[in-house]
Amino acid sequence: xxxxxxxxxxxxxxxxxxxxxxxxxxxxxxxxxxxxxxxxxxxxxxxxxxxxxxxxxxxxxxxxxxxxxxxxxxxxxxxxxxxxxxxxxxxxxxxxxxxxxxxxxxxxxxxxxxxxxxxxxxxxxxxxxxxxxxxxxxxxxxxxxxxxxxxxxxxxxxxxxxxxxxxxxxxxxxxxxxxxxxxxxxxxxxxxxxxxxxxxxxxxxxxxxxxxxxxxxxxxxxxxxxxxxxxxxxxxxxxxxxxxxxxxxxxxxxxxxxxxxxxxxxxxxxxxxxxxxxxxxxxxxxxxxxxxxxxxxxxxxx
Numbered sequence: 415x416x417x418x419x420x421x422x423x424x425x426x427x428x429x430x431x432x433x434x435x436x437x438x439x440x441x442x443x444x445x446x447x448x449x450x451x452x453x454x455x456x457x458x459x460x461x462x463x464x465x466x467x468x469x470x471x472x473x474x475x476x477x478x479x480x481x482x483x484x485x486x487x488x489x490x491x492x493x494x495x496x497x498x499x500x501x502x503x504x505x506x507x508x509x510x511x512x513x514x515x516x517x518x519x520x521x522x523x524x525x526x527x528x529x530x531x532x533x534x535x536x537x538x539x540x541x542x543x544x545x546x547x548x549x550x551x552x553x554x555x556x557x558x559x560x561x562x563x564x565x566x567x568x569x570x571x572x573x574x575x576x577x578x579x580x581x582x583x584x585x586x587x588x589x590x591x592x593x594x595x596x597x598x599x600x601x602x603x604x605x606x607x608x609x610x611x612x613x614x615x616x617x618x619x620x621x622x623x624x625x626x627x628x629x630x631x632x633x634x635x636x637x638x639x640x641x642x643x644x645x646x647x648x649x650x651x652x653x654x655x656x657x658x659x660x661x662x663x664x665x666x667x668x669x670x671x672x673x674x675x676x677x678x679x680x681x682x683x684x685x686x687x688x689x690x691x692x693x694x695x696x697x698x699x700x701x702x703x704x705x706x707x708x709x710x711x712x713x714x715x716x
Contacts, residue, residue, distance in 0.1 A: 421464065421489065424449070428457035429466060432479040464489060531646040532635070539644045543624070543632065546646075547574065552627045553584040555660050559619035562589075562596035572602070576609060585611040588660075588667050590619060603670050614667035623656065631656045 421429070431447055432438075438446065444454045458477055461467040466485040467477040480488070533539050547554065563571075578585060585606065593599040594615060603613045624632040631653055635643035647653065 421466075422460060424453065425457045425460040425464075428454060429461055429479055429485070432467065432477075433482065436478060464492065532643065533646070534643045536641045539632075539641070542644075542646070544574075546626050546630060546632070547578065550578065550583050550626045553586065554578065554627075555625040555657075555664075556585075556587040557619050557621065557623040557660065557663065558587055558589050559622055560590075562593045562599045565598040568598055568602040572605065575606065575611065579606075579609045579611060586660075586664065587611070587613050588619065588663055589613060589615050589670070591615045591617045591668075594670065600670075613670045614664060615670050616663060616667040619663070620659070623660070625653070625656060625660060628653060628657050 427447060428443065428449075431443055435443070435446065440451050440454050440458075443449070444451045447454070449457070458467060461479075462469075462477065465488050466480050468480060469477060479485070531542075533542055575585065587606075589599070593603075603611075606613060622634055626632075629648060631647045632644050633647065635645055647656070
């Protein structure tokens with residue numbers, strides 16, 4: 415019954431028997447359960463590793479069973495930790511996959527896109543983003559790891575952003591947490607929020623990315639110099655993975671400019687994020703802020 419939270423059936427039977435007969439030693443427990451003494455000791459090792467039995471030198475077995483209430487809390491907490499670690503590994507894999515897609519795109523010969531569209535130079539990127547923004551119908555999702563934009567860039571983006579929002583296109587953007595110390599960005603975020611745009615922040619972001627309607631994604635060719643080129647991806651499986659990456663980051667990020675953040679949202683700290691990345695095996699180099707694409711300015715219709 416408790417195998418779903420990490421306890422094998424033999425170990426569960428041993429634990430229940432120890433609760434019922436706390437004074438019995440290994441030999442007595444083996445006879446009662448019809449186990450060999452070796453099986454009882456293996457079960458004790460498993461229970462000890464899960465911390466649901468503890469050393470008790472004064473008793474015959476050398477162990478005593480932790481009361482069920484505390485034991486179940488320990489097992490559930492352990493399972494929650496394992497699930498959280500698995501989710502972190504999945505998120506790291508998604509980010510690594512997205513970055514690999516962008517980096518491999520940069521290795522293709524000029525003009526060879528293999529179904530993807532490759533852009534070279536900041537002007538080409540801006541022009542294509544303008545066209546894609548004009549075609550957007552449902553939502554624009556952006557990861558913006560480059561930090562705060564200049565007040566001039568923010569001001570210049572307001573008219574096209576308003577055009578998008580007025581057309582009913584949803585806008586969700588994730589910035590780095592550092593923008594919370596930049597008053598022009600805070601003013602811009604308040605302006606966006608008043609018009610229906612949503613912004614959240616997180617201590618680190620894996621890459622710069624813009625997703626339009628869940629059908630096209632724009633990523634930098636070179637994370638170190640994202641103004642030099644970009645790749646536009648539209649493969650269904652790739653977009654599914656990139657959208658999942660965005661949603662996982664969005665769920666972990668803290669709302670900015672929203673006076674009523676969702677219940678249960680916790681402020682992620684730079685220290686905890688760094689520890690999380692290091693726990694995943696990433697080096698300090700992986701924790702550095704990626705390069706930037708040109709500031710995303712949703713376009714006006716021509």
